[in-house]
Amino acid sequence: EVNFGDVFKGSEEKRTFWIKNELRTNIFVEFVIEDNPELKSYSNKSMVIAPNTYEGTELTFSSHKIKVHSFYIKYKINYKHQFKVKITANVVYSVLKLSNPNFSLNIFTFHQINNAEMTVSQILPLCNTGNAKVCFNFDNGKTGHFSIFPNSGEVLPGHEINLNISFDALDIDTKKDINDELKCSIVDGQIMSFPVIGQIMPCK
Numbered sequence: 264e265v266n267f268g269d270v271f272k273g274s275e276e277k278r279t280f281w282i283k284n285e286l287r288t289n290i291f292v293e294f295v296i297e298d299n300p301e302l303k304s305y306s307n308k309s310m311v312i313a314p315n316t317y318e319g320t321e322l323t324f325s326s327h328k329i330k331v332h333s334f335y336i337k338y339k340i341n342y343k344h345q346f347k348v349k350i351t352a353n354v355v356y357s358v359l360k361l362s363n364p365n366f367s368l369n370i371f372t373f374h375q376i377n378n379a380e381m382t383v384s385q386i387l388p389l390c391n392t393g394n395a396k397v398c399f400n401f402d403n404g405k406t407g408h409f410s411i412f413p414n415s416g417e418v419l420p421g422h423e424i425n426l427n428i429s430f431d432a433l434d435i436d437t438k439k440d441i442n443d444e445l446k447c448s449i450v451d452g453q454i455m456s457f458p459v460i461g462q463i464m465p466c467k
Contacts, residue, residue: 267324267352272451274325274357274395275303280348281319282338284312294320295337295345301326302336302350326354327451357397357452362388362423382429387411387457390423398450401426404443408432408461411445430461439463 270276284290293309306321326332332354335347391397400415411428418424428445441461446454 264349264351265322267350269353269355269393270324270326271357271393271395271397272329272354273327274393276324276352276394277321278324279319279321281317282312283317284314287314289313290340291342292318293339293342295339297337299334299336299350301328301332301334301352322350324350324352326352329354329356357393357395357449359389359397359399359418359447359449359455360392362390382431384427384429387426387428388423389418389426391418391420394420396420397452400448402446402448404445404459406441406443406461408441409443409445409459428457428459430459432461432463 265278265280267276267278282292290312291309292312294305296305296308301324303323303325307318308320310318310320312318322336324332330353332350332352334350336350337345337347339345396417396419398415398417401411403410403414408431409428410431411426413426416424430441443459443461445457445459447457448454
């Protein structure tokens with residue numbers, strides 16, 4: 264079996280399928296090319312394998328269908344003996360994750376100082392643990408008191424990004440909390456939501 268594991272929607276993942284020749288003479292291996300739209304290419308469609316050695320073909324998988332894919336590919340040895348191998352892959356939405364799973368982003372506290380124009384901010388650390396780049400775009404919520412920078416961009420596989428979320432406490436009733444939700448749209452992914460609360464604390 265060749266298992267590609269989790270594959271981001273629309274991205275490509277590669278695996279090598281190896282065949283060992285346990286005979287005393289060379290063998291000729293030829294893959295039977297069928298209509299498998301998710302299997303984009305074979306690095307070797309045929310190959311000669313010497314005795315007691317391995318040869319492989321690199322398979323490329325890609326799909327826009329969110330589901331667990333399972334199918335077989337076939338190959339022949341010396342033109343007459345046919346075999347098959349199972350191909351599996353789990354196509355998932357692109358996603359960004361919190362770099363620190365214990366990170367909590369929810370409450371911004373502003374200490375009012377004579378109506379000074381002040382904001383408070385926090386860093387939102389996100390990382391891409393997938394196999395393809397993730398393109399994102401944030402809104403600034405509905406209340407107009409929160410903003411995020413940068414609000415759009417891309418994160419390469421294995422990389423992370425620190426976003427700065429700011430709370431503007433100007434012209435807010437000190438007795439009222441500001442509840443909002445920042446939403447992140449991801450290309451080939453699902454919308455992510457980050458609830459935030461702004462609180463005004465008068466100085467004593």
